[in-house]
Amino acid sequence: MVRFVSAVIEEHEGRKRSRFVASVEIRGLQKHYGDVHAVGGVDLSIADGEFLVLLGASGSGKTTLLRMIAGLEHPSSGEILIDGQRAGPDVPPRSRGVAMVFQSYALYPHRTVRENIAFPLRAQHAPRWRIEQRVTWAAELFHITSHLDRYPRQLSGGERQRVALCRALVREPRVFLFDEPLANLDAKLRNNARDEIKRFHRQVRTTTIYVTHDQVEAMGLGDRIAVMEHGRVRQVGTPQAIYDRPDDTFVATFLGQPPMNLILSRSPALAGGTVLGFRPEDLLPRQAFDAGEGVCEFSFSVSRLEYLGSERHLYGTVAEGDTVNGPVVAKLSGRMGACAREGEGQPFAVARSAMHLFDAATGARRSE
Amino acid sequence: MMRRATLADRPGGLGALLLAPALLYVFLLVGVPFVLVILLSFSDSTAGSLTFHWVGFEQYARILADPVFRRAAWNTVLVTLGSQALAIVLATAAAQVLRSAFRGRRLARFVLLLPWAVPVSLGAIAWTWLFDSTFSVINWTLRAVGLLHGWLYWLGDPTLALVAIVLVQAWRMFPFATLIVLAGMTTLPQEMLEASVVDGAGFWRRLLEVELPLLSPVLVVAVLFGIANVATDLGVVYLLTGGGPANTTQVLPTLAFQRGILGADLGQGAAVAVFMLPFLIVVAVAMLWLARHAEVGRR
Numbered sequence: 001m002v003r004f005v006s007a008v009i010e011e012h013e014g015r016k017r018s019r020f021v022a023s024v025e026i027r028g029l030q031k032h033y034g035d036v037h038a039v040g041g042v043d044l045s046i047a048d049g050e051f052l053v054l055l056g057a058s059g060s061g062k063t064t065l066l067r068m069i070a071g072l073e074h075p076s077s078g079e080i081l082i083d084g085q086r087a088g089p090d091v092p093p094r095s096r097g098v099a100m101v102f103q104s105y106a107l108y109p110h111r112t113v114r115e116n117i118a119f120p121l122r123a124q125h126a127p128r129w130r131i132e133q134r135v136t137w138a139a140e141l142f143h144i145t146s147h148l149d150r151y152p153r154q155l156s157g158g159e160r161q162r163v164a165l166c167r168a169l170v171r172e173p174r175v176f177l178f179d180e181p182l183a184n185l186d187a188k189l190r191n192n193a194r195d196e197i198k199r200f201h202r203q204v205r206t207t208t209i210y211v212t213h214d215q216v217e218a219m220g221l222g223d224r225i226a227v228m229e230h231g232r233v234r235q236v237g238t239p240q241a242i243y244d245r246p247d248d249t250f251v252a253t254f255l256g257q258p259p260m261n262l263i264l265s266r267s268p269a270l271a272g273g274t275v276l277g278f279r280p281e282d283l284l285p286r287q288a289f290d291a292g293e294g295v296c297e298f299s300f301s302v303s304r305l306e307y308l309g310s311e312r313h314l315y316g317t318v319a320e321g322d323t324v325n326g327p328v329v330a331k332l333s334g335r336m337g338a339c340a341r342e343g344e345g346q347p348f349a350v351a352r353s354a355m356h357l358f359d360a361a362t363g364a365r366r367s368e
Numbered sequence: 369m370m371r372r373a374t375l376a377d378r379p380g381g382l383g384a385l386l387l388a389p390a391l392l393y394v395f396l397l398v399g400v401p402f403v404l405v406i407l408l409s410f411s412d413s414t415a416g417s418l419t420f421h422w423v424g425f426e427q428y429a430r431i432l433a434d435p436v437f438r439r440a441a442w443n444t445v446l447v448t449l450g451s452q453a454l455a456i457v458l459a460t461a462a463a464q465v466l467r468s469a470f471r472g473r474r475l476a477r478f479v480l481l482l483p484w485a486v487p488v489s490l491g492a493i494a495w496t497w498l499f500d501s502t503f504s505v506i507n508w509t510l511r512a513v514g515l516l517h518g519w520l521y522w523l524g525d526p527t528l529a530l531v532a533i534v535l536v537q538a539w540r541m542f543p544f545a546t547l548i549v550l551a552g553m554t555t556l557p558q559e560m561l562e563a564s565v566v567d568g569a570g571f572w573r574r575l576l577e578v579e580l581p582l583l584s585p586v587l588v589v590a591v592l593f594g595i596a597n598v599a600t601d602l603g604v605v606y607l608l609t610g611g612g613p614a615n616t617t618q619v620l621p622t623l624a625f626q627r628g629i630l631g632a633d634l635g636q637g638a639a640v641a642v643f644m645l646p647f648l649i650v651v652a653v654a655m656l657w658l659a660r661h662a663e664v665g666r667r
Binding site: 071072091092094098099102103104106107108109110119120123124167169229260 | 408450557559560562563565566567568569570577578581582
């Protein structure tokens, strides 16, 4: 009877806790290794229950930032607040209420799946019946109940990832940290695993910080994306805001495949040193627009045509400016691509609304 | 112009040539004495005569009936296992310290290796002084900090003398074990250790539930290596106690030496030495098998 009552109380508290998620505040965070500035002054606030993706190339400082939030690395300066409380060097990882999923999943190879999932709870000295209950719950959530008595090496990559998620979940952390958890999966599994993580976040609604270098992952998963380069955050925003209104040429070319076309304008109508940016999918044959529509016209010399099934990529140069980052690319879909051909001076255009202006010297966005 | 193949171009011939000195060395200095000692253990040969008289298992029957031999066999087990247990605990602790980055780590690693690099005889002589009945530094220190009120006759008391031998053997073996454990630790996946930290494991849980289980293959190698070394060691006991007082600290190697060489009873000395062989063969085979198959973090 006593056990039953305490089980009910525990469960109630558990539910209260799992709804209890934390915000994360990062202020002026820096990390130096000698002369190397791995993270050089990052300010970020992550709201309760938000899914924030840190996106950047390798060496951009995103993993170091994540490890500082976890408490595995101590900042050189600046501070981290989890749920309003300072998480300084004196607060060890276990007291931060964070759970981390590593790139390699870091499952304990000498322990069964059940023991792996139970490990954080045993470290908390949770009672045995509670451990049993949480492990069963997590295993059911991720459909790995039948694998509980196997060892990690007997599992596929996708199953291992689910075990790692279970292990992170059972403790009811306030913040989830993911360090490139899909990098070790092949392309096919990666799609499923992305779904799994998205579904997982919808279900638990715990604040999540997710590190990746893959823009598709970032766009598909994030409520917001923070694009990082050289230890700094270049832009934070929703995937659409970042794609549609990049703050600078780095962000503009980092997202999108093929990347945004940048050309140094020769137009006298624009201030000197203006870079024009437009997405390959926005560069269309002139006849695709109505005569009265506000467009920028380009004389596009196509030197190479690439057939990719659902779309065609046209590579070349435009007469209106010098290219900044490789050839100008136009991405034409099905019907429109069918009449594309190689050749000099074809009339192409970009809608004015799809045009971005950047400063050539700083790369920053210019207000039109 | 085509040059003719020389000896160096023929892997078979050159290999055999280069291996020959080593093989000859092993054959003459290990192989021949090995066969000889097995033959001698079935004879009543003495050092004074060159006669060989086959007596079958008589020497083995005699030593098994001998209380000094039984004591020596028991001591060998005690010293070997005791020193290994101590060495592994010390090695794990030392490895924990030495893997963290601190100023002077290189020097600390070098100093740590000294007991292993020092010749057995030199080390043992230093220890006889530490354990000396009148000038024992250990006793003096214990008294100075108030832990000892009487006086310990380290090498004069049978039990204390065995403890002293275990201590010295552990001291001698633990640096190498530390190196093995350290090397094993560096191969442990960093992410796994960090995962256990984030999962809330403290020092002991991480050590006992994650690190040591994953390190167990290398620990076993370290232990087997230590067993093979300590069980066959003559020097430490011979120099520290000489098997005394009254044969109470004899181990099999010292007893074999005493009976066979000092006592000139070659047959019996050989029987004592050969007695260890089956056990050591098991250890050696296990060691070779593990060295080939063991992999850190694998089960």
